[in-house]
Structures are given as structure tokens and as C-alpha cells.
Amino acid sequence: MTENEKTTGGLDSCGNVWLRYVESLVEAYNQGDQLVCALKEVSPSRGDWTEPLGCALKEVSPSRGDWTEPLGCALKDLPSDHKSANDKNTEPERTRKIVICSPHPDDEALICALPLRLMREDRVAVVNVALTLGSDPARKEERRQEMARACGVLGFEYRLVEEPLAFDRITPTASGHAPAGRGKKIEVLADLFAKLAPDLVFCPHEDDLHPTHIWANHLVIKALKKYSEDGGQDVILLETEYWHPMKDPDLLVAASPKEVALMIEALCCHRGEIDRNPYHLRLAARLMDNVRRGGELVGGFGRRVPDFIFGELYRISLFSSGVMCSGKENLVIGPDQKISCAALEKSVKVCRVTS
Secondary structure (H helix, E strand, O other): OOOHHHHOOOOOOHHHHHHHHHHHHHHHHHHHHHHHHHHOOOOOOOOOOOOHHHHHHHHHHHHHHHOOHHHHHHHOOOOOOOOOOOOOOOOOOOOEEEEEOOOOOOOHHOHHHHHHHHHHHEEEEEEEEOOOOOHHHHHHHHHHHHHHHHHHOOOOOEEEHHHHHHHOOOOOOOOOOOOOOOHHHHHHHHHHHHHHOOOOEEEEEOOOOOOOHHHHHHHHHHHHHHHHHHHEEEEEEEEEOOOOOOOOEEEEEOOOHHHHHHHHHHHHOHHHHHHOOOOOHHHHHHHHHHHHHHHHHHOOOOOOOOOOOOOEEEEEEEEOEEEEEOOOOOOOOOOOOOHHHHHHHHHOOOOOOOO
């Protein structure tokens, strides 16, 4: 074995190219980690943090001189402050509405590729509804504030499913019995749907592993059935995945680099969560893997996968007069294809009854 082979683990010249590729991913991850550390040292106000941010980044890694300056310039081009849709503005009224039923604060930012695109391309209003504020009583108010900041980044309205601290518990008891007050929670959520009148509702799928996600699915489906039956409303449900992949997603939606960056920025607002698990740094990788997996699960096995890099997977259903129906066909929506609520509705108007 040559000296070069000893240092590279036997990689040939082609292997070394791929080693540099992997090392560049590690470098990008480390840069993201250093950026978050730097953000903690500066003011959250957009008006005065770009200059100290550059200085802070150079402190955590002096070799970053090639990217801190342009980063600071780019940040100065951003709005002086983020404003959520809860703040008054002069934009034209958005007539369609999305409701994201988030099991926890932060779920709104993890699955929002499609809501972000519908906001931009179809002028849809998005309301994030936090079903819980997490399981730690000491963190509930802090998590409410983190959610408000994240929704400000994304441009979403936000609210709790009920005041003052959302649902306290939606997971089963230790003995496996349904959560206390489950029927009342379904009524509260159905009443909220009646008040908000959503066209589309997002929630985790039924096998998303985290107990709160699984029971969030149960509550949302029961509440949507009640709402659509009592009010005679048609509502589209988009089921999402995070803790466990869906076996049968039927919608793959491309996300642009700007949309992915916005999602990561929103996740950074949930500082208490990313301190214990820096999942924001792995979000882009998950969205890339969605294209690898969803390109064939949704597009068809053996077919060429889409040429976009980032994507999110969903499963689409229709609630009509209390009946839940599945989508008619699988859809892959690329970055250059316009997406609208009407197009999604059309895909499930002719459907087969699933429950």
C-alpha cells in the first residue's frame, strides 16, 4: 500500500473526489452549527444584528473570512423585522385558508414546503394551530413565544387550539386508555374548524411514531369528520410525515432553496428544541431524501426521479359530508409548475371512499 493509500483509506482518485464531496457536506453542517451559535450572541432584531453577526462568526471560526462578509450583506437586504400575518398589514385579502394542526410548536416549520408555496403562488392564508405547547410545564410559555417568532419568519398566523395553554395531554394514559377528555377535545377542534373555515388542513399521518403526532392525527380526523358532516363542508386533508415515513404518500412537492432556508430560519426560533437536538441542520438532507424516496413511491417505481433537489411528501384526502376519501392519482409538482388549492381539490373530487 502506498503512503497516499494509507492516508486515504485505499481510495483511488475517483474515491477522493467523493471524499471531498462528503467533507463539503460536513463543512456545511459545521457552518450551520456555528451560525446558530453566533445568532445566540446577537440581538434578535433584524435592524442591528448583521454587523455583530459577522464579527461573532469570525470569533467562532476565524477561517470564515470568505463568507461572513457576504452573509452580513445578504442579511442587510432582508426586511428590518419579521412580521407574522397576525400583525396588521395592507396586503390584499387572501380568500383561501390553510390550517396547520401542529402537535408541538416547531412542527409548523418542519412540514411547510407546500403551505409556503401556496402562500406565494395562490395567495392562501396560513394559520398555524398549536395543539400542545409540549410536555414540559416550565417551557410552555417560552414555546408559545418561540412559535410566534417562527410564524413571523414564515408569514403565518398563529393561535393555540384553546387558551390559555392549548391541550395539556393528547396521548394515551400509561394503561393505554384514550386521553382524558378526548371527546371534548374533538369538539373544541371541530368548533375551531367551523370558526376558521379552512380549505386545507395539515396534520401528521397516523403512523408518525411520536405518540403526540399519532393522537393528533386521531383528533384531527375525528374533528374534520364532525365539521364536514355538521356544516356540509368539503375540506382537503394533507397528512405529513416527520418521525416515520408514510407507506403510501401520493403527493411530492418541490421546495426551492429559498423555501428550505426559510424553514431552517424558522426552526432556529425554537431555540430550546434545537439546543437539545440540532435537527434544523439535517432538514435539508431529509428533504433531499424525500425526492430519492418519493420520486419512485409517488412517481412510479423504475421511472426517472424528478430533477429537483428538495421535496416534501404528503398524502391527500377529501372530507365530504363526514366521509373521508383518498386521492384519485399520485401527483409530483415540480418547482416550475404552478400549484393551487383548486388543482389539489380537483385531484380528489373524483375519489374512492376509504372510510
